[in-house]
Amino acid sequence: xxxxxxxxxxxxxxxxxxxxxxxxxxxxxxxxxxxxxxxxxxxxxxxxxxxxxxxxxxxxxxxxxxxxxxxxxxxxxxxxxxxxxxxxxxxxxxxxxxxxxxxxxxxxxxxxxxxxxxxxxxxxxxxxxxxxxxxxxxxxxxxxxxxxxxxxxxxxxxxxxxxxxxxxxxxxxxxxxxxxxxxxxxxxxxxxxxxxxxxxxxxxxxxxxxxxxxxxxxxxxxxxxxxxxxxxxxxxxxxxxxxxxxxxxxxxxxxxxxxxxxxxxxxxxx
Amino acid sequence: xxxxxxxxxxxxxxxxxxxxxxxxxxxxxxxxxxxxxxxxxxxxxxxxxxxxxxxxxxxxxxxxxxxxxxxxxxxxxxxxxxxxxxxxxxxxxxxxxxxxxxxxxxxxxxxxxxxxxxxxxxxxxxxxxxxxxxxxxxxxxxxxxxxxxxxxxxxxxxxxxxxxxxxxxxxxxxxxxxxxxxxxxxxxxxxxxxxxxxxxxxxxxxxxxxxxxxxxxxxxxxxxxxxxxxxxxxxxxxxxxxxxxxxxxxxxxxxxxxxxxxxxxxxxxxxxxxxxxxxxxxxxxxxxxxxxxxxxxxxxxxxxxxxxxxxxxxxxxxxxxxxxxxxxxxxxxxxxxxxxxxxxxxxxxxxxxxxxxxxxxxxxxxxxxxxxxxxxxxxxxxxxxxxxxxxxxxxxxxxxxxxxxxxxxxxxxxxxxxxxxxxxxxxxxxxxxxxxxxxxxxxxxxxxxxxxxxxxxxxxxxxxxx
Numbered sequence: 098x099x100x101x102x103x104x105x106x107x108x109x110x111x112x113x114x115x116x117x118x119x120x121x122x123x124x125x126x127x128x129x130x131x132x133x134x135x136x137x138x139x140x141x142x143x144x145x146x147x148x149x150x151x152x153x154x155x156x157x158x159x160x161x162x163x164x165x166x167x168x169x170x171x172x173x174x175x176x177x178x179x180x181x182x183x184x185x186x187x188x189x190x191x192x193x194x195x196x197x198x199x200x201x202x203x204x205x206x207x208x209x210x211x212x213x214x215x216x217x218x219x220x221x222x223x224x225x226x227x228x229x230x231x232x233x234x235x236x237x238x239x240x241x242x243x244x245x246x247x248x249x250x251x252x253x254x255x256x257x258x259x260x261x262x263x264x265x266x267x268x269x270x271x272x273x274x275x276x277x278x279x280x281x282x283x284x285x286x287x288x289x290x291x292x293x294x295x296x297x298x299x300x301x302x303x304x305x306x307x308x309x310x311x312x313x314x315x316x317x318x319x320x321x322x323x324x325x326x327x328x329x330x331x332x333x334x335x336x337x338x339x340x341x342x343x344x345x346x347x348x349x350x351x352x353x354x355x356x357x358x359x360x361x362x363x364x365x366x367x
Numbered sequence: 368x369x370x371x372x373x374x375x376x377x378x379x380x381x382x383x384x385x386x387x388x389x390x391x392x393x394x395x396x397x398x399x400x401x402x403x404x405x406x407x408x409x410x411x412x413x414x415x416x417x418x419x420x421x422x423x424x425x426x427x428x429x430x431x432x433x434x435x436x437x438x439x440x441x442x443x444x445x446x447x448x449x450x451x452x453x454x455x456x457x458x459x460x461x462x463x464x465x466x467x468x469x470x471x472x473x474x475x476x477x478x479x480x481x482x483x484x485x486x487x488x489x490x491x492x493x494x495x496x497x498x499x500x501x502x503x504x505x506x507x508x509x510x511x512x513x514x515x516x517x518x519x520x521x522x523x524x525x526x527x528x529x530x531x532x533x534x535x536x537x538x539x540x541x542x543x544x545x546x547x548x549x550x551x552x553x554x555x556x557x558x559x560x561x562x563x564x565x566x567x568x569x570x571x572x573x574x575x576x577x578x579x580x581x582x583x584x585x586x587x588x589x590x591x592x593x594x595x596x597x598x599x600x601x602x603x604x605x606x607x608x609x610x611x612x613x614x615x616x617x618x619x620x621x622x623x624x625x626x627x628x629x630x631x632x633x634x635x636x637x638x639x640x641x642x643x644x645x646x647x648x649x650x651x652x653x654x655x656x657x658x659x660x661x662x663x664x665x666x667x668x669x670x671x672x673x674x675x676x677x678x679x680x681x682x683x684x685x686x687x688x689x690x691x692x693x694x695x696x697x698x699x700x701x702x703x704x705x706x707x708x709x710x711x712x713x714x715x716x717x718x719x720x721x722x723x724x725x726x727x728x729x730x731x732x733x734x735x736x737x738x739x740x741x742x743x744x745x746x747x748x749x750x751x752x753x754x755x756x757x758x759x760x761x762x763x764x765x766x767x768x769x770x771x772x773x774x775x776x777x778x779x780x781x782x783x784x785x786x787x788x789x790x791x792x793x794x795x796x797x798x799x800x801x802x803x804x805x806x807x808x809x810x811x812x813x814x815x816x817x818x819x820x821x822x823x824x825x826x827x828x829x830x831x832x833x
Contacts, residue, residue, distance in 0.1 A: 132553070133779065142781070148773050165435025167772070186774030213561050214576075215409065 114260070115199045115227045116252040122300060123179070127202035130180025131210055136298045139332060139339075140182050140246065143274070146330065146339045147245055147350065148186045151272050154326075154352055155241065158270070166191030174239040174264060176228050177247035181207030181221070187243070188221040195239075201225045228260045236263055241270045248275040248313070249306050255316060262321045267357040271322060274330065274350045278307035281346040294334050310345050322353040407572035410438045410538075411777055412767075413565055414579045415545050415588050417443025419462075419519060420739030420756035421581030422526040423472070427764040429533035430475035433771040439537045440573060441530070442565070444544040448523045453485045458518040459607045459716040461634060461642045463621070463750030465514050468757040472525070476532070480525035481517055487635045488512040491620040493704060494823075497627060497670075498811060499681045501820040514750070516621070516634045516642065522753075544568045548578065548591045551734065563734050563778075577778040578735050579763070581756075584725050586741035592732055599724040601805070603629050604652035605747055606645040607720075609713035610667070615639050622706040623748070624671055625808035630748045631670045633706060641707070643667065644747055652719040663717070664709050671706045681813065685820050722746055724802055726795070730787040734778035736763055743794050749801045755794055762789050 126136055133141045156167055163169040169191035175184045178196030180203055188194045188211075198204055204225040211217040224231070242261050251257050261271055276286055283304050290297045314324050330348040331340050411434075414425045425441040428434050464472075464486075472478040490513055495502035506513060530537055549564035562574040580588030589596060610633070612618070618635040629646035636642050645655065645667075655663060725744035730737045739756035763786045770782045807819050 133781065144775070145773065148775075152772075152774075164432055165437065165771075185776075189774035190772075 114229065114251045114253050114257040116250065119250040119252075120200050123200055124202060126298060127180075127200065127206055130182060130203070130206050137180075137182065138337060139296050140179075142337050143245075143330075143339050144183065144186055146341060147183065147272075147274055148190075150328075150350060150352075151187070151241070151243065152190060154272075155270065163191060168192035171240045172238065173241045173243060174235075176242060176244045176261075177250070178207060178223065179203050181210055181223065183243060183245055184221050184223070185211060185217055188217050192220065192241075194221045196221065196223045197226045197228065197231060198223070199225065199227045228257060228264070232260050232263050237266050239265055239269060241265075241272065243272045245272070245274040248273060248308050249302060251306075254308065254313075255320070258316050258320045258322070262355055265355045267355060269355050271317075271353045271355065272350070273313070273353070274348065275313070276302065276307045276348055277345055278304065278309050279346045282307055282348075285347050290332075296332070296334055310349055310351070313351060317351075317353045321356050323356055324351060324353045326350075326352040407564065407574045409562060410440045410573060410575045412437070412577045412579060413440045413442065413563070413573055413575035414581055415442045415565070416580065416582030416586075416739075416741070417441050417445065417539065417541075418581065418583065418739070419522050419526065419753055420760065421579075422523065422530060423477070423757060424579055424581055424738060424760045424764070425537050425539070426477060426526050426529040426533070427471075427475050427760055428767065429530065429537040431764060431768045431771070433768045434536065437536060437771065440575070441537060441539045442543050442545055442567070443539065443541050445541070447527060447539075447541050448520060449527045450484065450520065450524045453518070453521065456713060456716075457609045457636050457640055457642065458520045459609050459642065459713075459718055460519040461516050461607075461636070462519055462522065462753045463514050463634060464517050464522075465754045466512065468754045469515060471757050471761045472522075474761075475529055477522075477525040477529045480528050481521055484521045484524060486515045486517045486521065487618070487637060488515050489619050489621045489635055491704075492623070493620055493706070494623045494625070496625050496808070496816070496820060496823065497673075498677060498816045499685045499820040501685055501823040503823050514621070516636060518636075540567070543571075545587065548588065550592065550732075553733075576734065576776065577767075580735065580737045580741045581739050582741055584723070584740040584744040586737065588735070589727055589737055589741050592735055594732065594737070595728045597726050597728065601646075601722045601724065601746060602648060603646050603722045603746075604649050604719045605722055606643065606647065606652050606655045607716075607718050608643045608663075609636070609716040610641050610643050610664075610709045611711040611713065612639050612641060613708045613710040616707055618707065620704060620706075621750075622671070624706075626670060627809065627811045630805075630808065631667070632748075632750075633671070633709075634750075640713075641709075645670070646722060646746065646748060649721070656717050656719050660712050660714075663712055667709050672708070681816055681820060688820070724798070726798060730790060731780065731783035733780045733783075736783050736786060738763060742790075743798060745798050745801050746805050748805055751797065751801065755797070758793065759786075759790050762786050 129136050152167055155171060156162065161170070167190050168187060171192045173187055173192045173194045175187070175194055175196040178184050178198050181196055184194045184196040184207065196207060204223045207223045211221050242265055248254060265271065276282055287302055287304055291299045291301065310327050314327070317324050327345060328350050329342040329345040330350055331342040332348065333340065412428060414421045421441060421443070425439055428439055469478055472481065490506055492505040492513060493502060530539055544567065545565050546568050547566040551561045551563060552559055560574065562576055563578045565573045565575065565578065578588065580586050582588055615638045618638050618641065621632065621634050623630055623632040628648055628651060631645040634642045634644065655666060723744055724746065727737055727742045730742045738759040742759065743755060745752050745755065766782045766786045767777060770777060770779070775782065807815065
């Protein structure tokens, strides 16, 4: 473990997408992931829109449907999985999920939480790792990558996207949810969400690291991806629920497909 | 009680910002270590109570497309009930099934079995007062069936058949009574099992991600979960019996007359037989069950035909009101039909059981939902009891199906609360109305009789009110 820690420190001084200050922030909250009413309640309720988004997009691209197991046969990588809030529902829907997170405490929490359910224990596995660390052993391995509420914590966005491209199969899907960098997102996403309503633990986000969708689209398109959908998301603090919206000024979701060898994504399945 | 409930709901809405302020379920003193629990088989859903409501819940989930591959268990203390064809005699326990319930039962194929066994549709419901001429007739404009009178055994048999059809998903434990439940600690602090532990009378243990309590108005599940229930015992018992009519008739009308002691209802079973549900005082109920058959039949006929409770004043007032209404709506109320007269009671079919009102303050907890009489118990005067239960199931099955399709943890409070809110909103107002009617019709006091007379007449004449 000491050796791994030393290696990780070395890596973090080189070009890496993991930011150590970000890791420290989440360290303190590592045990709170699974309290549905606690600090992460907004992430729990985000499953109500992000899981159907992923599920329905994948179903529409595939011609197989296994009753009761709509994502059966799909290999998913959940980057920045945290305590496994998104990995578990995807696993329950039949997918084979690998969740990675640089913070060991998060992985420990995630492992412990899934251990009681034999179905999840079989379908979901967790690994304490950054995205770069698994690239070599996982070239073109995954059908789908999910990076939800992660980009705004990443140190080097372009590296991150390049790694996603390497690890995805051709015509594989990349799903992202993140936060835009606008005046409104400063007011709502930081001032209101963190300081006033306490929906998000204070200090979680830094506005400078928020990613405008135009910038993200450009980065994706120039790194071998074809952007298929960009949808705005809206959080209602009174009901604690998320919904889709026209405006991408604060939160938004993206679906992109890695272009095949010919350079154009075909109509077929991943 | 409904005000308190509305207040509780309002409080819940405000509390959406952060942690809920009301007490979490108290952690039980015994909690099961992960190792000890590991031996017991784990189910996705366990339904405790295999009556009409519990069996229908298990069958509905078993047939749900998003529950393929899930494991469901149904615990029933009694033995298996199935008939290929019904015995000649009718059972004395029948239910009035609404068209909505019939649609629900056909959604997983049970209604076809009911139809192939035995049922009686009725087109009309005539309800009237013992203290006046006021009458109200319910019927659908398009001559559709208003509802169906079905023996409870028939429903059970149909449900059993549909449970057999999904035996790969639904495991039914007959002659199995649950004697203890252990609730999990809040899920984010776990070395102990996060599932609900169920202990059966024979020592076997089960674990489940969601426990559904369908074990009747004395629900053990509800008591063990320490959910408060508002209970009220009516000073009434219901007397049931199977009756043979004096002469064969179309018998497609359900009759109900409000006597001061309680409503008496005649529900059609066939052209020559009807089922009796007579709610009356405990004393009178015991007398009715004990008396000889001839006196019993006389009491019934007298209850339906006698005008002893009329007073001239009320009759005159009622007649005046009717004329006034006729000016406004010449079409007026429907023709008054006469109820059939009873000739005989089927031997051994008389029984009585006490009536009460009950409502659980909460229908759900983490990993727990109550349905049917375990959640709410009503007076039979409106024939709504089992329909409310089927309504609960349709709602809960809908939310669980969506949750399964979203990959959610089935025991998560989020979707269980949606079920609770929808059903409490629906049930509380209906129960209040039934209770109100029961109280209104329990009196002979002139002003109240006048009120309900005019009210009934007006309601009968004005379709929107009906």
